[in-house]
Amino acid sequence: MDKHDVDKIRAFNRFYTKVIGLLDKFLLDSKFTLPEVRVMYEIYHAKKISAKTITELLDMDKSYLSRVLLSFEKKGLIAKTSDHVDARVQLIALSATGAKEYEKLNKASDNQIADIMENLNDQEVNKLISHMQAIQNILSKISK
Amino acid sequence: MDKHDVDKIRAFNRFYTKVIGLLDKFLLDSKFTLPEVRVMYEIYHAKKISAKTITELLDMDKSYLSRVLLSFEKKGLIAKTSDHVDARVQLIALSATGAKEYEKLNKASDNQIADIMENLNDQEVNKLISHMQAIQNILSKISK
DNA sequence: TAATTATGGTTGACAAAGTCAACTAATTTA
DNA sequence: TAAATTAGTTGACTTTGTCAACCATAATTA
Numbered sequence: 354m355d356k357h358d359v360d361k362i363r364a365f366n367r368f369y370t371k372v373i374g375l376l377d378k379f380l381l382d383s384k385f386t387l388p389e390v391r392v393m394y395e396i397y398h399a400k401k402i403s404a405k406t407i408t409e410l411l412d413m414d415k416s417y418l419s420r421v422l423l424s425f426e427k428k429g430l431i432a433k434t435s436d437h438v439d440a441r442v443q444l445i446a447l448s449a450t451g452a453k454e455y456e457k458l459n460k461a462s463d464n465q466i467a468d469i470m471e472n473l474n475d476q477e478v479n480k481l482i483s484h485m486q487a488i489q490n491i492l493s494k495i496s497k
Numbered sequence: 498m499d500k501h502d503v504d505k506i507r508a509f510n511r512f513y514t515k516v517i518g519l520l521d522k523f524l525l526d527s528k529f530t531l532p533e534v535r536v537m538y539e540i541y542h543a544k545k546i547s548a549k550t551i552t553e554l555l556d557m558d559k560s561y562l563s564r565v566l567l568s569f570e571k572k573g574l575i576a577k578t579s580d581h582v583d584a585r586v587q588l589i590a591l592s593a594t595g596a597k598e599y600e601k602l603n604k605a606s607d608n609q610i611a612d613i614m615e616n617l618n619d620q621e622v623n624k625l626i627s628h629m630q631a632i633q634n635i636l637s638k639i640s641k
Numbered sequence: 642t643a644a645t646t647a648t649g650g651t652t653g654a655c656a657a658a659g660t661c662a663a664c665t666a667a668t669t670t671a
Numbered sequence: 672t673a674a675a676t677t678a679g680t681t682g683a684c685t686t687t688g689t690c691a692a693c694c695a696t697a698a699t700t701a
Contacts, residue, residue: 354614358622359607362614365629366520367538369513372636374556376510386686405649412518417688419651441649441696466503472639478502481635484628485509491625492516495616530657549678561659563680585667585678 379465383458388413392421393447393455396431401444403436430454523609527602532557536565537591537599540575545588547580574598 377387385393388411395407404422408415422445425431430451436442447455470478521531529537532555539551548566552559566589569575574595580586591599614622 354611354622356607358614358626359610361626361629362610363606365626365633366517368633368636370517371556373510373514373517388687403649412515414689415650416652416690423651439649439697443650462507463500463503466506467498469639470498470502470506473635477635477638478498481632482502482505482509484631484635485505487628488625488632489509489512491617491621491628492512494621495613532658547678558660559679560661560681567680583668583678587679 376462376465376469380458380462383461384454385458388417389421389424390458392418392425393430393451393458396445396447397452397455401434401446403442403444405442407445425451520606520609520613524602524606527605528598529602532561533565533568534602536562536569537574537595537602540589540591541596541599541603545578545590547586547588549586551589569595 380387380390383390391411392407392413395410396402399406404415404418407413408418411418422431422433426433428450429448431445432448433443433445436444470481473481524531524534527534535555536551536557539554540546543550548559548562551557552562555562566575566577570577572594573592575589576592577587577589580588614625617625
């Protein structure tokens, strides 16, 4: 792989770092921080999940996560039930309130994306998505 | 733009957030922090640049940048010269030491990318890059 | 099976990253 | 030329993230 290729990949990384930063910035107006939103996402989609699994999925420090979860508990957003098989493990789930909050956030985030993509026509959107999927396909070979 | 499209875009964003996180993590082993490296990048490529411009390019708080630059100055990595036209402006450039440090970092970063991409064959690399460029093309219409 | 080691999670103490507002000095604008 | 703006610095602060010690439970092994 030559230097030129590397440069192009790094250029894309810088470019996309900004894109993500732009999108994330908007979340800052919500009641939740970025890592909080990510944690909520994982809980919401797993329905029931251990703290350990979340740290693995998000590559997040367990002490940090513990505090995030504590704050969720105080706000009544999650419920913990202990695992029958392993008493060390606590299974976390969103409460009804938590799920509602998450869905609200999620919808706002969807709208933000849709708003931004307004500037593209259908063909461009289709192409964009297929390029994204192609990248995921190629790169998913690597992380294995 | 329908919900399905939005989902796919957001999935890619999550995916690529992890990719970038993985690549960035490696920089943490260097003498510099992530924002420091980004600032060095801008100074290196502009050769001479004002703090203002850096804040715009990186969307960075000016007070934060000011401290980063201070730390660079203490380490002898940059030199400031005042602008002849506007005495409020200080033009920042990397010192010889600073440029050398940056190049070292940059090379290490290049190697990291090259290492990772080892797992792909030439065709995959070419496709990856062309997908990346296509995305940049499409999305650059938006940020305008 | 008793002692040791490993694991999930919490806590305290801290470091890094980022923000906000007030300020100085220079520059523009009215 | 007085008022408003701008580039950059500083102080005080919050948020984000890390590290190590610790507790309780579980798994391993002697």
